[in-house]
Structures are given as structure tokens and as C-alpha cells.
Amino acid sequence: MNWLIGLGLAGLIALFAFKLRLLTAGGALAAMFVGASVFGAGGVWASIPIIGFFFSSSMLPRALGRPHKTERRTAIQVLSNGLAPMLCCWGTVLYPERTDTFWLGYAASLAVATADTWATEFGMRYGVSAWLITTGRRVQPGESGGVSVVGSLGGFAGSWLTATLCMPLIGSANLLWTVFGLGVFGMFLDSLLGATLQARYRCATCGAITERRACCDGQVQTLRGVHWIDNNGVNLLSTMAAAGVVLFLR
Ligand SMILES: [Zn+2]
Numbered sequence: 001m002n003w004l005i006g007l008g009l010a011g012l013i014a015l016f017a018f019k020l021r022l023l024t025a026g027g028a029l030a031a032m033f034v035g036a037s038v039f040g041a042g043g044v045w046a047s048i049p050i051i052g053f054f055f056s057s058s059m060l061p062r063a064l065g066r067p068h069k070t071e072r073r074t075a076i077q078v079l080s081n082g083l084a085p086m087l088c089c090w091g092t093v094l095y096p097e098r099t100d101t102f103w104l105g106y107a108a109s110l111a112v113a114t115a116d117t118w119a120t121e122f123g124m125r126y127g128v129s130a131w132l133i134t135t136g137r138r139v140q141p142g143e144s145g146g147v148s149v150v151g152s153l154g155g156f157a158g159s160w161l162t163a164t165l166c167m168p169l170i171g172s173a174n175l176l177w178t179v180f181g182l183g184v185f186g187m188f189l190d191s192l193l194g195a196t197l198q199a200r201y202r203c204a205t206c207g208a209i210t211e212r213r214a215c216c217d218g219q220v221q222t223l224r225g226v227h228w229i230d231n232n233g234v235n236l237l238s239t240m241a242a243a244g245v246v247l248f249l250r
Helices: 002-019 025-063 075-094 096-126 149-170 173-196 231-249
Strands: 130-132 200-203 220-224
Touching: 002 025, 025 075, 025 096, 025 149, 075 096, 075 231, 096 149, 096 173, 096 231, 149 173, 173 231
Parallel strands: none
Antiparallel strands: 200 220
16 A cells, blocks of 8 residues: 555656656656655655655755756666665565665665765865865866765765654664765765776767767767766665665674
8 A cells, every 4th residue: 555655656756856857757757666665665754865865966956056057867867876775675575574674775875875966066066176086186076086075075964864864764873873874985985986987988079088978979989997887877886885785784
């Protein structure tokens, strides 16, 4: 029954987000699927932190007045952050004897997603200086693998908010620091993978160096990194890693 209610509520929120131009149609479908899983497995207490993540990350660019146009999120972008939390929700149902562990994994992966998104937004809005996490070379704020002071502080705040919102679900205030710490760990892992595994391309037409596979409708060459790992792949890996650490250690 919860799953049906969840499907209805998540569908409404996804439709609302679609109307607000936060999501593409595919993105809305994916968000509905993730939301229904969360509500179905964990009800209201599980849903609050993921709704917090979703709306804070969608609204932050506008709230901070970032001059860039914000793009609608696609299904791939929704799932790169939502798949790990969703699998943890399924875990609580499929493995009832490990429910607490899977909820902790859910909180941790959501903390990573929130921290990383907040870090990017704050870094791009206020981070006048960003450095590549591996070599310390100066990079543009918002570039994958770059870290900045303001961005990191934004990430800490995002992780802390998620950890706080997850407390009723986790049921123990002692674990607040665990969730917060894993969120911060995942945020820096995200930067590390962004600086190493994530591909950089050069456009064969205009010569621009880009993180995107599409430029000028032409071919791109891979300069470094793994050619199929983009920012979404890195988000998926870092959220999965935080959940993996919880499942491995508990
Ligand atoms: Zn180009």
C-alpha cells in the first residue's frame, strides 16, 4: 500500500518539478521511480531527506543567483545521484535483518549527493579560487576535480543538513557524525575521481577542451581519464562507495 501511495506522491512531486522546468520528462520518470521506492520502503521519515536534497540542489542555483542558466536534469543525472539511495531502500525490504544498515547506507549516499551538489553550487557562485585536488593546480570553479574553500564549506553544510534530516530514520544521534563524515568523504572522493578517472575531451572541430562528450556536433578525442566516465559516472561511483563502506563495515 505504501508503494502505491509513494508512487502517487512521488508522481505529483515529479510532475511539479517537470512543470517548474527542473526535470526533463525522463528525469521526472526517474525521480518518480526513486521517490516511490523511498516512500514505499521508509515512508515519510525516509522521504524528507531526499526531498530536501532534490529541492535544495534544484533551487540553490536560483537562490544563490548564479548567473548561469540552469538546465533540466535528465534521467541519467537523477539516477547518478539517486540509484545508490534507491538500492539501499530496496535493501531494507529484501534483507529485513539488515534494515538498520541499509538505512545508514541510504543516509550516507544521500549525504554524498547533497554535499557534492552544494559544494559545486557554492564553489561556482563564491569560489574565486579552486585547485585540482590531485596536483593543486589552479582550475576554474566548477571544474571537475577542483576544490575550493567556499565549495567545501557548502559541502559540509549539505552533508550536515542531510545527516540531521536522517536522524529520525536512523534512530540514533550518535550516528549523525558517521553520516556527516561519510558525506564529506564521498564529496572528496568525488573530486578525486573527477580529477583522475573522469574523461576530458578535445573537440575535433573547435579544439575546445571540455568535460562533455558533445561539442560542435562533431567528434571529440579523449585527452585523459576513462573515455566513458563523465561527471554522472563519478557521482554514481562516489555515492555507491559511501553506501558500500557502510555495508562492508556493519
Ligand atoms: Zn567544439
